[in-house]
Amino acid sequence: MTRINTHTNILNHLKKVISLSESEEQEFTSILEEIKVSKKNFIIKPGDLVNSEYYVVSGCLEAYYLDESGDKHIIQFAVEDWWISDFEAFFNKLPAKLYVETIEDSILLGINRDALEVLYSRIPQFERFFRIKTTSAFVSLRTRILSTLQKSGKERYLEFCEAYPKIEQRVPNYHIANYLGLKPESLSRIRKEVI
């Protein structure tokens, strides 16, 4: 039963951008690997070889870097309909530097890099899909960098709530503070101000 639902989600996700025939949809779903992970477990750890990127069917995850002092730096959150991985490791075939960890029980669909390459050559529409998705991710990352330069903590928090409403309600306060580069007490103060 779950299998049908998970595929429905990702197919609807694709259909927002590209049109596929039924056989192309089947070819795509045949390469997906369904993974169920309970909360507070790792999908990726530093040093891992990363052969897949992951579409989130349900749940919530974070990708972060632990520096030498043990300080955590959250690079990305992901909820339903998002993609997550250590993308640097995935695309450049390098050992992972990030942790990717579940914040909630999660169901993911993994796509293997080699299977994806075959898919690109067989169904060029996927080139379009991932071009548009990657462009969007690239632009979001640039926007985030600019926001840290130009906007106040309050503005950045409001921007975050607008961009990621599903995340704001599900992720502990100190995780969001970390992502936004704020102290937890500053974020608490901001949250009281904007309610």
Next chain:
Amino acid sequence: MTRINTHTNILNHLKKVISLSESEEQEFTSILEEIKVSKKNFIIKPGDLVNSEYYVVSGCLEAYYLDESGDKHIIQFAVEDWWISDFEAFFNKLPAKLYVETIEDSILLGINRDALEVLYSRIPQFERFFRIKTTSAFVSLRTRILSTLQKSGKERYLEFCEAYPKIEQRVPNYHIANYLGLKPESLSRIRKEVI
């Protein structure tokens, strides 16, 4: 004469990733707009509508944000064979937030967004080309963010020299310091250490 050379460069740039027929090459080059700009001039200023992205045939440019205090934050450099624009403004059809300025006399090839959309639909190979280019830009940006978290100024400078050897020799010291998030005097000290 210049026209032939500029097209040769960008076609070789494409051929590293995709294969095109002669008529496809002609269709592509027909949408390129050649722009010659002397040094210290602006391609883009904040508030501009950004309808093109630019391939660098020759020269050197930088994209930067000026904050409210007038402090400059360099987001990107570009030399031969690189692409530059205010990508957030270009892809999301928003007014520019960045300056894009020439550091040297430059020759650019502009691609208009609408013409590019037509090109995608007519020659799907370009979906592949820009998917791979954008993925690479996205991963580089993530790598840069991680480097600021995990690496010393010296390590970041050496990484910069390795990644952008052409830029390191052509851009003033204080521009590189700005890009790396270092004080100019720290960069001078690092440079003396590594010679």
